[in-house]
Amino acid sequence: MIIHHPILGPRDAQEFVYLGDASLIDRPDGMTAGIEEFHEYLYQRTNPAGEHRELWYHEQGDRSWLVVTRNTVTHEITKVELARDVARSRGRSK
Amino acid sequence: MSQSHRIPGGQIDRTKTFRFTFDGLPYTGHPGDTLASALLANGVRLMGRSFKYHRPRGPISAGSEEPNALVELRSGGRQEPNTRATVAELFDGLTANSQNRWPSLRFDAMAINDRLNAFFAAGFYYKTFMWPKSFWEKLYEPIIRRAAGLGSVTREEDPDAYDKGFLHCELLVIGAGPAGLMAALTAGRVGRRVILADEDFRMGGRLNAETVAVGGVPGADWAAAVVTELSAMPNVRLLSRTTVIGAFDHGIYGAVERVSDHLPVPPAGKPRQILWRIYTRRAILSGGATERPIAFENNDRPGIMLAGALRAYANRWAVKVGERVAVFTNNDDGLRTATDLQARGVDVVAVIDSREGGEMLSGVRHLRGAQVIDTAGRLGLKAITVRQANGATETIAVDALGVSGGWNPNVNIHSHHRSRPVWDAGIAAFIPGPEGPPGLLVAGAAAGLLSTHAALRSGRDAALAALELTSGPDLPEAEDAPVRITPLWHVSHGKGRAWIDQQNDVTVKDVKLAKQENFTSVEHLKRYTTLGMATDQGKTGNVIGLAIMAELTGRSIPETGTTIYRPPYTPVAMGALAGRSRGKEFKPYRLTPSHHWAREQGAVFVEVGNWLRTQWVPKPGETEWRQSVDREVLATRRSVGICDVTTLGKIDIQGTDAGAFLDRVYANTFSTLPVGKCRYGLMLREDGIVFDDGTTARMGEHEYVMTTTTANAVTVFRHLEFCRQCLWPEMDVQLISTTEAWAQFSVAGPNARKLLEKVVDQDISDAAFPYMGAGNITVCGGLRARLFRISFSGELAYEIAVPTRYGDALLREMLARGAEFDPVVYGTEALGVMRVEKGHVAGGELNGQSTALNMGLGKMVSRKKDSIGMVLSQREGLTDPDGYRLVGVKPVDPNGKLTAGSHFLEKGAAAVAANDGGWLTSKVYSPHLGHDIALGYLKAGDRKIGQRMRAVNLLTGQDTEVEIVSPHFFDPEGERLRG
Structure with missing residues (x-):
């Protein structure tokens, strides 16, 4: 597979490490959320046959975490974003 | 007389002659030949035995689709099994051998399977070898494997790159x-x-x-x-x-x-x-x-091949496969074979055309509406039996038959x-x-x-x-003949076997059996009969098989459908997939700064991650590893020892939020750590399990240096980047891995400070550099360095770091300047002994299943701040008061032996899972105490200190009475490391 890195252009997937569902960005606040909420966050995943937003890490490159939108059936990649930008757009700060 | 079947023409270079052998016999060929074309030119049609029935077989194709002519090429380390003779390019000196036959290709004892074919129909092993169950693995399968199968693999290493x-x-x-x-x-x-x-x-x-x-x-x-x-x-x-x-x-x-x-x-x-x-x-x-055959009885004899292959051997390789040739076809392309062969002077005795009507070939006996119904000639085709349109049968003597069922x-x-x-x-x-x-x-x-x-x-x-071009070259003039075909998949006649997939010995009968047993989908058909499996992946047989299934089930071929293909198109050698990643180059390896020194000393190395670390450094006269390790431990505890700890991960963390960031990623607190101090940090995964540990020092207001375990250096860094970029993107914190940038040595033992004073330029007295101190220093008159007063061994100990390129020099300098203290360099084994003596957790305890509570470190998880894993570490299942706790273990009899992996059992309890109390995670021999000691996870272990249990290992047969003790075997008050 080839991932179009927003900064570095097309890169071979071998340079990356896969983590999983991009919903891992939405970590609850440990000072307010309880076990149930963290359980949902950590373990509950959809497993779509189709479009999937997922986290890839450019370990053999610039160390960016990326959010890759990939079709799990065809492997077509329709969007690649810096995870930091996605995190900010989802209201994460410090 | 060699090359008896060679005819004029072709694309071979007759000016050069290659010599080669097949099954030990010498033959000749020419540049441009394949092994198959050269053998055929020498009149050799028999090249192999079939997989299941050990039927004599010759090539049916002239290309990579070949199911039959599989041979072993070369010898020694270059021996290569299951190579298709039809694509093996001939070279001078090639040695080739047939396979899957014993004692010889012409007389194969396993051909008895052919007589016993009724027992070997599709799915035979699912039915025949069902009972008793235990016989499958030990008896039936090995026998079947030996009888069936293809070539053999060399035991020698492949010498090629x-x-x-x-x-x-x-x-x-x-x-x-x-x-x-x-x-x-x-x-x-x-x-x-x-x-x-x-x-x-x-x-x-x-x-x-x-x-x-x-x-x-x-x-x-x-x-x-x-x-x-x-x-x-x-x-x-x-x-x-x-x-x-x-x-x-x-x-x-x-x-x-x-x-x-x-x-x-x-x-x-x-x-x-x-x-x-x-x-x-x-x-x-x-x-x-790829051309496909037509199934008819005994259609697998050497000399019967695809019509297009027969034509290719004549036109390209100047080989007539037989002296008297016939063609059996259901389409016009088969007629082209007859015409081409005739043009090359080959005697075409009959064209058996299954179609009624149409134009007649001239100058050849063209039988319309006829079919080949049987053949004769065990080791090579001798005759075919033809049923003519009027029902009359005729036997025609031929030694080659081209079959065309159409092209896929x-x-x-x-x-x-x-x-x-x-x-x-x-x-x-x-x-x-x-x-x-x-x-x-x-x-x-x-x-x-x-x-x-x-x-x-x-x-x-x-x-x-x-x-996206608009115009291209003009097209050269060429034939544009239409495809005229009347499908014929198999000839219905008699009770004999008609092969579909010659590689797997799948016959029309097998497809009928699959249908009878309701394996009618193409995917079931494939798995039940093995149609289309193995090295040729059914390139010639698949479509016929499913067409026959369509016929049997009354469905159309599109309704029946086809299996699809996966890579690779043709078999790929494992060597090509491995590339240069073999032997020592299987993965990269990393050398520590002390590697060259250690190699000079004859050190024994161990792979840790990709690193080669010194495991121990034998002295002359030491014949057994324990002698070296015991000496290294005792010498360190008596005076001073040096260990290369460069491999531990080092991460520089800087920024105004560095302290707050560390508070989030560590279970304990770092923002309160004073500048110039170190602290032990415990890092959890989000699920509450311990991820990693290490010491982190605060080098400045906004500057920390984290260490990780060797094994997790990469994954911790990845995790920290995840936290920084994905969870808290606005934090002002920057990370850089400096593992390779610093050579770091642990200097441990009562004389550690005295030795270091020989190389460090600054005052490092206890007052100036107290326990858990950290700072930037210089060594040997100005070289920048870092010093951390931390201890894994329980001794007065420091870790000293210099830029990597000075690591080797620093080690030699410390050994030379501190010679009066008789320093020892110790390896990972001695390191392990001292950390177990001290009760520190490492790989065996940081096993990805254990919590801080399990390790006796539950109080380190601060609940006053949010940190990764804090919430889920409080889950009911992870806070069980009767759960595993880290304990020390020693044998009641000092001579008693312990083994890591042994399980705790109460005295008198049966060694069954229900009585399992936990297990020993790490075991060493303590030269200091003079007996084995171990760490372990024991259920409610914190309340069992002083009790006696058994450590049972059913693999080694050990059953040792042990006493449960504190994990801190050595200097439990920590007086030595504060000295």
């Missing part, structure tokens, strides 16, 4: 027949970057095997001229002897180039094969078509993204479906366009479409 390479182009053309050549020409002439790959050693595809004219010259000559033109283009790369094995995601194609398979030994510096990864936006599949487009690569081929009734074959891999177009026979003109036209048009 295999490479991997990367190529980029604008257009990849797969297959260099008329369509592929025309496509490459179209793109090449306008300067596009083209790669043209073909599995054959001679480009041209079927043009080399045919007598058709292209542009007024013989097709083979036209192909040669195009190849010459292409090879002069700097923008075109021609890869002959290269099989494109698969279409992968996003325009990546795999290809295997057989660089040196056609040579006795690879030239100096050249690999045997290269696995290419080709990146391209556009590709054209012009891989041609080679759709394989087009299916690699699961595209299903569709049925084309016009040519009675499957053609590529509408949705293939993005960017892949299909041209020529692979697209079902079987005439030469259609191939040339579609090749050009595909290149124009792929590159």
Whole structure:
């Protein structure tokens, strides 16, 4: 597979490490959320046959975490974003 | 007399003669021959034995689809099994042997299986060897494996190198027949970057095997001229002897180039094969078509082959397979074989054409509406029995028979993204479906366009479409004969066996049996009968098998459907997949700064991650590893020891939020750590399990240095980047891995400070540099360095770091300047002994299943701040008061032996899982205490200190009475490390 890195252009997937569902960005606040909420966050995943937003890490490159939108059936990649930008757009700060 | 079956003409170089052997007998051939063509030229038709019935077999094809003529090439480390003689390029001195026969190819004792065929029908092993169950693995399977099977694997190491390479182009053309050549020409002439790959050693595809004219010259000559033109283009790369094995995601194609398979030994510096990864936006599949046979009784005898192969051997290799030849066909292409053979002076005694009516061939006995119903000749064809249109049967003496059941487009690569081929009734074959891999177009026979003109036209048009060009070269004139075929899949006659898949010995009967047992879907048919499995992947047999199933079930062929193909297109040697990653180069290895010193001392090394670490350093006279390790431990505790700890991960963390960031990623607090101090940190995973541990020092207000375990250096860094970028993107914190930047040594023991004072430029007295102190210093008169007063061994200890390139010098300097203290260099074993003596957790305890509570470190998890894993570490299942707790273990009898992995049992309890109390995680011999000691996880272990239990190991048979003790065996008050 080839991932179009927003900064570095097309890169071979071998340079990356896969983590999983991009919903891992939405970590609850440990000072307010309880076990149930963290359980949902950590373990509950959809497993779509189709479009999937997922986290890839450019370990053999610039160390960016990326959010890759990939079709799990065809492997077509329709969007690649810096995870930091996605995190900010989802209201994460410090 | 050699080469008795050679005829004039062909594309072989008769000016040179190659000598080779097959099963020990000498033969000759010429450059341009394959092993199969050379053997056939020598009158050898018998080349193998079948998989199951050990039937005598010869080649049925002249290409990579070959199911039968599988041979072992070469000997020693280069011996290669299951090689298709039909594509093995002949070279001088080649040694080849038949396989799957004993004692010889002509007399094979296992041919008894053929007589016992009633017991070996499809699925026989599911039914026959059911009872008793335990016999399968130990008795039945080994026997079946020995009797069946193919070639043998050499036990010697392959002496050749295999490479991997990367190529980029604008257009990849797969297959260099008329369509592929025309496509490459179209793109090449306008300067596009083209790669043209073909599995054959001679480009041209079927043009080399045919007598058709292209542009007024013989097709083979036209192909040669195009190849010459292409090879002069700097923008075109021609890869002959290269099989494109698969279409992968996003325009990546795999290809295997057989660089040196056609040579006795690879030239100096050249690999045997290269696995290419080709990146391209556009590709054209012009891989041609494969002829299929017709199933009739005893259709597997040596001498019976595909009609197109018979023709190819005559036209390209100047070989007549027999003296008296017949052709059995259901389509016009079979007639072309008869015509070509006749033109070359081969005696064609009959053409058996299953179709009624139509034009009659002249000058040959053309039997219309006739079928071949049986054959004779055990080791080679002697005669065929023909049933004529009027029902009369006739036996005709022949020694070669060409069979044509039509041509199947080679759709394989087009299916690699699961595209299903569709049925084309016009040519009675499957053609590529509408949705293939993005960017892949299909041209020529692979697209079902079987005439030469259609191939040339579609090749050009595909290149124009792929590159968005408007005009291309003029098309040379060529035949455009229509496909005239009346499908005939198998001949109904008698009770004998008619083969569909010769490699797997699947017959029409097996398909009937599958239908009878309701395995009617093509996927079930494949698995039940093994149709289409093994090295040829059913290239000749699949379509007949499913067509017969369609017939039996009364469904149409499109309704029945077809299985699809996965990579690789043809078998790939493991060596090509491994490339250079073998032996010592299997993965990269990293050397520590002290490696050269240690090697001078004869140190023993151990792989830790990718590092080679010193395990122990034997002294003269030490014959057993424990002698060295015990000495290193005792010397360290008595005076001073030095250990290279460079391999521990080091991460520089800077920024105004560095402290807050560490509070989030560590279970305990770091923002309160004073500048110039270190603290032990415990890092959890989000699920509450301990991830890693290490010490982190605060070097400045906004600057920390974290250490990780050697094993987790990479994953911790990745995790921290995740936290920084994905969870808290606005934190002002920057990370950089400095593992390789600093050489770091642990200096431990009562004389550690005295030794370091010999090299450190500053005051490091206890007052100036107290326990858990950290700071930037200089050594040896000004070299920048870092010093941390931390201890893993329980001794007064420091870790000192200098820029990596000075690591070797620092070690030698410390040993020389501190010689009066008789310092010892210790390895990972002594390190392990001292940390177990001290009760520190490491790999055995940080096992990815254990919590801080399990380790006795539960109080370190601060609940006053949010941190990764804090919430879920409070889960009910992880806070069980009766859960595992870290304990120390010692044998009641000091001579008692402990083993890591032993399980805790109460005295008198049976050694069953229900009584399991936990396990020993790490065990060492403590030279200080004079007996084995261990750490372990014991249920409610914190309340069992002082109790006696058993440590039982059912693997070693050990059953040792032990006392549960505190994990801190040595200096529990920590007086030594504060000294």
